[in-house]
Amino acid sequence: MNYLSAENIAKSFGDKWLFRNISFGISRGDKVALIGTNGTGKTTFLNILTGKMPPDEGEVGFRKDIRIGYLDQSPAFDESLPVLEVIFSSNNPVAQVVKRYEHAIETDDHDELAEVMEDMDKYNAWDFEYRTKEVLGRLGIHHTDNAFGTLSGGQKKRVAMAKVLLEDPDLLILDEPTNHLDLDTVEWLENYLNTSNTTLLVVTHDRYFLDTVCNQVLELDHGSAYSYKGNYSYFLEKKAEREELEAAGIDKARNLMRKELDWIRRQPKARGTKAKYRVDAFEELKEKASQKKFDTKLELNVRTSRLGSKIIELEHVSKGFGERQLIDDFEYTFRKGDRIGIVGKNGMGKSTLLNMITGELSPDKGQIVKGETVQFGYYKQTDLAFNENQRVIDIVKDVAEVVQLGTGETVTVGKLLEAFLFSPSKQYDFISKLSGGEKRRLQLLLILIKQPNFLILDEPTNDLDIASLNVLEDFLMNFPGCLIIVSHDRYFLDRLVEHIFVFEGEGKISDFPGNYTELRDYQDEQESDKKTSSSVANKLPVNTAPAPVAEKVPAPVVPAANAPAKKKLSYKEQKEMEQLETDIAKMEERKAILVKKLNSGGTHDELASWSKEIEQLTDSQAEKEMRWLELSENA
Template identity: 70%
Template sequence: MNYLSAENIAKSFGDKWLFRNVTFGLSRGDKVALIGANGTGKTTFLNILAGLMPPEEGEVSLRKDIRLAYLDQSPTFDEALPVMEVIFASSNPLAQVVKRYERALLQGNDQELTAILGEMDTLRAWDFEAQAKEILGRLGIQDVDALFGTLSGGQRKRVALAKVLLEDPDLLILDEPTNHLDLDTVEWLENYLKSQNTTLLVVTHDRYFLDKVCNTVLELEGGSAYPYKGNYAYYLEKKAEREEAEAAEIDKARNLMRKELDWIRRQPKARGTKAKYRVDAFEDLKDKASQKKYDNQMELNVRATRLGSKIVELQSVGKRFGERELIHNFLYTFRKGDRIGVVGQNGMGKSTLLNMITGELRPDNGQVVRGDTVQFGYYKQSELEYRPEQRVIDLVKEVAEVVRLGTGQTVTVSQFLQTFLFPPAKQHDYVAKLSGGEKRRLQLLLMLMQEPNFLILDEPTNDLDISSLNVLEEFLANFPGCLMIVSHDRYFLDRLVDHLFVFEGEGRIRDFPGNYTDYREWQQAREAEQKQASSKAASTPREVPAPSSSEAAPKRKLSYKEQRELESLEKEIATLEQRKTQLLGQLNGGGTHEELTAWATEIEQLTATLEDKEMRWLELSEFA
């Protein structure tokens, strides 16, 4: 069943066509990922399909009985409404009938209540509020009475996402839904969308999400749309084949054009009309030959300042805000080549740790000691700062007039901007006119110009297209200094980090050896073991001790055997503690992936053994 059709649609921006003659259709069950470089018009394309913007050419038709829900990048609602009221301010029949029911209940309108009860039963709306709270909670919104106007940008996006999911539409259009979500929430959303029958069109750069959720990839490139029936891996394979074939056609056209040009020049002007068909064909050939090959990728090749042996030491640092402790006595010594991913739920203190490392925030206790040669490059989630009248090149020149590359060469700011896909015309645009992705790219350029040797990247993948992400990954994989990354992009983390700081809550930070996939596999295995142990404990009958009176029964004394056990436990606990301290030191010192995994496993086993022996020591010491 065809839900939506777009026939030969087109849209321009100034004198440039974003896309033209694009024909596209969505059928029931399709889950389509829309991808393309920044500035190709992905958001504009979604707005046209959603009916929020008319195409300049062509038409879009939506099946009459289809309900469509659209999540845009900057959702706006009445800021005076509480979160739950925002959810109910919807055209969703479920939300509307629940709202009418609650209003009739408050007014004591028995006649209205009787009429609504049947609708509530028919729509199965009794659980709607509970379902809304569950989805909001999954998305990290716990306070459903908070006013929408008091929420952060990320929280507003999550409320809007909950709203469109609860509308249970036939067709769901999502623009970058994974931005501002933590890793657990991204995985929940991924599983939710996989299990639903909703037809989906989504713009996202999350490659694991694309592979697991989507069955079609639609790429906007060069003003055209190219569909690929398959997941992201299939798209990469077929795109490479298409580009190779088109590049061969362009080369063939250029060779033929040289021959035709030579023929045109040799012909007497008076005989031009005799071969008019050939002259016309030459013009068509010239258009084909003048096409550019696929060179629209930025290059990252910048110099990094030399890094000394002393980098950064976190000496039992702690931080709390009010009664809430975010970081409890965390210690770590950074070493050359450290590549650390920082993961955990939103609001647990990830950005707080980064700000303490760079010196933007002081710890409440402990100390951060930084080496003299450390030059931080801190890529933040905050918006790029600029003045309204500033143009791109003026903003960059405030940092430097020339840039030193990793090869030792020096280039002008204008040349460097071109490597980041800012051609001369774009360099003189006002910064305010840039797209979200272009501003993020400019922010990255400004940071790298300062030749950092310790990169701290807080959600660097937001708003970057997949092509730019691939180039950034290649640069970071070869970066000689230290690297810390906060990201919800699992592919990005897996490729670049070799151990994690995992924020577990209540101030605890686990230093885990391995990438994100390693951690999730370890976490799932641990959860399975705990579940198995709980089931075993529940199935084993427990002995209930007989009640006793302290006056009637004298205090029991240890037997000779128990006394010896108590003395032995004290020595064993001391030995285990010493071994655990030794292993923690080895982990901080670094090692191969196999060594780090083995040490972490042994630490887990030692911790469990210590807990058992300490419990036994406490039992015996009561009677000593």
């Protein structure tokens, strides 16, 4: 059953075609991901499909009897309405049926009741109250009497999502639904969409979400659309094959064009009309040969400032607002090369911790000691205030004309902008012409070229397309300084972090050794053990009578073969042991470097500094080796 069909859709802005001749359809049960780099027109395409914007060419058709739900990036409702009234507004057919049903019962109107019960069945509205409580609770919407206008941007997006999910449409269209959601909520939404019968069209950069939810991918690329039947992993495989074939075709066209160009130049003007078909073919060949080949091997490798041995020490830090304690007696000493992820529900104090580390907030108790060489690069969730009338390249040149890379070579800011997916023509666009994702990408680049050695990224993946994320991830993989990431993007965390601060609530923060998937595996293991223990405890017989006094007999000798094995290391202990091995190896390498420096000689201050660092490394290594031995004995 075909729900939506688009035929030869095209849209232009001025002389530039955003996309052209796009045709595709969505059938019942399809879960389609719409992807593409920032600026390719994904949101514009959704606006055309939903009727918010007319196409310049082509037409869009929907099946007449289906209901459509659309969640856009900036939902707009009456700011004065309470949250509950926004969710149950008059265009929610399910809510209206429930209201009619309750009214029929209250008035004892049997005719109305008989009629409305058919609609209750039609809209599957019998469990509406339960679903409402579940959806609101999962999305963190608890104060439903608050006016919609008093909410933050992220809260407004969650209210709009609750509304569209509760309407239970036949076709659900979502534009960046995972932005502003914490990880638990993203996983709940993923499961909700997987287990529902809803047909889905979604724009998202969450690669795990794409892989587990979607069964079809529609890619917007250079004004054209490419459809792939399969999940995101399948798409990556087939896209690589397509680009390889197209690159080969472009090379072939260029080689042929050289021959044809030579033929065109050698033909006398009078004979041109005799080979018009060949001249026309040459023009087509010229168009294909002038296409750009795909280049996904762009590198962003900016030099960082030197980071000393003393970085940041958090000593028994506490912070609260009013009666709410966000951080309670937290301590941590940052080491060189730390790559830390931070996870926890919204409102638990993640941004508060970051602001204290950077000195924007002071702790209520304890102290934060910062090393002299630390230079922060802090990417916040809030947008930078750009001058809309400035060009992209001019804004970057205000920071630096040239940039030194980690390799020591110097490049122009134009080359660096290209590495961050701003084409030469795009660099001279005014800021007002950039999409939201392009502005965020520019904001991130402005932070990186200041050469920070301690990088803090608060939700950096919001509004960034997948191509930008790949460039950013490649840069961060080689970033030599300290790194802290707050993100709801599980793939991003898995690839980049080595341990995680978990905000558990009531001020408690635990430090887990591993990435996000390993954390979830550990939590699932703990939950499973808890359920097993509870189940065993419930099955044990309860005997309140006093136990009889048994005669003492010698304990039987248990053969060694039947002796119970030592308890296995827990998942957390296994990860700790692996981390200790890595740390000890790094310390050995560092000590060897320092010893070599001492033997080579230096100034008095340098020799004293190196000797002190060797002493500190030796003490720290001894502690780690002692802990490793303890764990290895248990293993």
